[in-house]
Amino acid sequence: MxxxxxxxxxxxxLVLLIIAVFGWAVHRGQxxxxxxxxxxxxxxEAGALDGRQGRAAGRTEES
Structure with missing residues (x-):
């Protein structure tokens, strides 16, 4: 007890904190x-990859 x-x-x-965070997000335009x-x-665009980004995972290069 x-x-x-x-x-x-x-x-x-906790409920008041959640309501305050939600109100802040609405006020900020989220x-x-x-x-x-x-x-x-x-x-x-799919061509927006830079040099560090390779092919998608699970794909292999075809020779």
Missing amino acids: ESLYLLIPLSAL FEELEGEAERILTD
Whole structure:
């Protein structure tokens, strides 16, 4: 029973912290444009690899 005196206030603080982080993310515009980044990934050029990036994993070079 005594553990509830600690766990209930801690859980209430955790809920308030989660709400505060969500409110901060909404205020900073994190949820403004959800489709833009998803479309950018799909339409990104495949030739944008640099010298350090090789072929995709699991593919072998054909000789």
